[in-house]
Amino acid sequence: MNERSTQVLVVGGGPAGSTTAALIAREGFAVTLAERASFPRYHIGESLLPSCLRVFDVLGIREKMEAHGFQRKDGAYFDWGGEPWDFEFGTPSRPLYGFQVIRSEFDQLLLDHARTQGVEVHENTEVKTVAMVDGRPRSARLVDEDGVTREISFEILVDASGRTGLMANHYLRQRRFHEAFRNVALWAYWTDAKRLPIGPYGAIATCSIPTGWMWAIPLHDGTLSSGLVLHRTTFQEMRKYATLEEIYRDAVTSCRVVAGLTDEARLTTPLRVETDYSYVAERFSGPGYYLVGDAACFLDPLLSTGVHLATFSGMVAAAAVSSTLRGEVSDLESTEFYDASYRRAYLRMLVVVSAFYQTHTGRDAYFKKAQQLTRRDYSDANLAQAFVKIMSGLEDLRDIEGDPSQDLLPKLTDMYREHYSFVRKRDQWATMSLEDINKGIARSRLVADVQEDFSLTPETAVNGLYVAAEPSLGLRRLGHA
Numbered sequence: 001m002n003e004r005s006t007q008v009l010v011v012g013g014g015p016a017g018s019t020t021a022a023l024i025a026r027e028g029f030a031v032t033l034a035e036r037a038s039f040p041r042y043h044i045g046e047s048l049l050p051s052c053l054r055v056f057d058v059l060g061i062r063e064k065m066e067a068h069g070f071q072r073k074d075g076a077y078f079d080w081g082g083e084p085w086d087f088e089f090g091t092p093s094r095p096l097y098g099f100q101v102i103r104s105e106f107d108q109l110l111l112d113h114a115r116t117q118g119v120e121v122h123e124n125t126e127v128k129t130v131a132m133v134d135g136r137p138r139s140a141r142l143v144d145e146d147g148v149t150r151e152i153s154f155e156i157l158v159d160a161s162g163r164t165g166l167m168a169n170h171y172l173r174q175r176r177f178h179e180a181f182r183n184v185a186l187w188a189y190w191t192d193a194k195r196l197p198i199g200p201y202g203a204i205a206t207c208s209i210p211t212g213w214m215w216a217i218p219l220h221d222g223t224l225s226s227g228l229v230l231h232r233t234t235f236q237e238m239r240k241y242a243t244l245e246e247i248y249r250d251a252v253t254s255c256r257v258v259a260g261l262t263d264e265a266r267l268t269t270p271l272r273v274e275t276d277y278s279y280v281a282e283r284f285s286g287p288g289y290y291l292v293g294d295a296a297c298f299l300d301p302l303l304s305t306g307v308h309l310a311t312f313s314g315m316v317a318a319a320a321v322s323s324t325l326r327g328e329v330s331d332l333e334s335t336e337f338y339d340a341s342y343r344r345a346y347l348r349m350l351v352v353v354s355a356f357y358q359t360h361t362g363r364d365a366y367f368k369k370a371q372q373l374t375r376r377d378y379s380d381a382n383l384a385q386a387f388v389k390i391m392s393g394l395e396d397l398r399d400i401e402g403d404p405s406q407d408l409l410p411k412l413t414d415m416y417r418e419h420y421s422f423v424r425k426r427d428q429w430a431t432m433s434l435e436d437i438n439k440g441i442a443r444s445r446l447v448a449d450v451q452e453d454f455s456l457t458p459e460t461a462v463n464g465l466y467v468a469a470e471p472s473l474g475l476r477r478l479g480h481a
């Protein structure tokens with residue numbers, strides 16, 4: 001058995017692992033990344049939010065991403081509760097877009113970029129065990145495809161192992177599932193499907209159906225990714241009398257948008273299934289370790305937040321680790337900053353997704369259940385309390401006192417409903433009163449505020465610290481430029 005050491009060991013080479021590893025290596029530290037699979041490897045999670053592009057800029061990979069030919073995505077189209085509507089991410093004066101990506105190609109670009117930044121990448125290499133000493137990970141046992149075992153010691157462990165959750169599941173034992181989003185997803189790829197004839201260019205279509213909801217994502221190789229999301233109990237009930245293919249095909253038939261896009265198309269891949277994928281760890285970091293991306297938490301894919309959270313948390317973790325290794329902040333300051341920053345970003349998205357479910361006014365059983373469960377999830381976890389605390393800038397929420405779980409979701413839901421109704425009436429803006437236009441704009445700003453990330457500016461500092469990318473990536477203290 002070979003033995004060796006590194007400063008930072010990163011477990012997993014998905015978007016979270018590659019981002020974190022590349023940014024720490026660029027700061028001059030020794031980084032080793034172990035990835036179980038051989039890339040390119042398949043992965044779900046194809047629709048990216050525009051916020052990912054900000055991280056690509058910091059990584060210095062934006063040009064490569066732009067040149068690759070991924071489908072550009074200018075917004076989203078919803079057929080939600082029988083009401084079609086859409087929104088563009090940007091405005092004519094401030095264009096904003098995301099991408100629809102084939103993840104095997106996207107993840108390969110990110111991992112190759114990490115190599116160019118000096119990361120020592122080992123594919124086909126699984127991290128089997130981690131040795132903890134006094135609650136701090138000190139070394140790990142790696143096994144490669146030939147069964148050769150290696151022991152590696154390190155100063156910091158970054159767990160980017162995705163749903164596997166190496167630390168959360170095996171060492172910390174603290175992953176909690178969200179009952180509201182205890183869902184099952186079934187998806188496949190279509191050839192010769194039509195492109196959405198309405199809505200923003202390259203949009204994802206998200207459509208509610210009586211049993212759940214469906215997505216349709218156009219990819220740059222001409223295929224269409226389309227999936228179905230159901231609550232676990234509904235899925236289990238249906239499985240008693242139907243095959244996976246029957247469940248999926250019935251859903252397509254009941255979804256006017258996906259049925260329209262695929263009526264002359266062929267299903268050219270087997271169905272893929274993912275279950276129980278919404279969870280959160282009680283701690284996102286601790287002495288000498290950081291959980292990034294899905295290794296820490298994962299939210300319902302409804303608003304395509306997964307890769308955004310993976311790359312955002314990767315960037316924040318890289319800044320925290322780099323500052324710790326340079327001795328600018330203590331280990332404790334760094335891990336507490338990281339936990340609070342990522343948790344807040346995650347909580348915000350959780351609240352947005354929950355409020356989004358609440359805006360569904362139809363009578364469909366899936367949404368009724370999701371609404372009840374999200375409310376319960378709120379009171380259970382005191383999420384609303386935490387959310388109000390971190391959202392002190394929002395005037396509309398200031399008057400919430402006592403038990404905010406009673407008030408928060410209805411208020412946010414109203415806010416979203418009004419915002420979407422304003423966006424939907426775009427073709428009537430020219431004839432609206434100035435007062436209504438101003439109200440609509442103010443409401444949209446509020447919605448944008450809710451979705452804004454923490455920790456990246458002095459104004460959004462957490463525990464007196466924030467992330468700065470220049471002149472080096474790291475944490476800065478408020479008041480010290």
Ligand code: FAD
Pocket residue numbers: 011012013014015016017034035036037043044045046047048049125126127128160161162163164165166185227274277292293294295298301304305306307308310
């Ligand atoms: P991953 O991408 O899962 O990477 C983890 C890596 O770790 C893997 O390559 C794995 O092989 C490796 N690994 C695991 N264990 C070990 C080990 N012990 N040793 C070494 N390597 C290991 N997100 C979006 O942004 N948009 C979407 O449209 C979207 N749709 C989704 C639809 C569904 C049904 C689901 C379930 C998720 C969706 N997501 C979406 C979420 C998205 O897939 C994830 O959030 C994202 O991939 C997280 O990136 P990551 O780097 O944290 O984890």
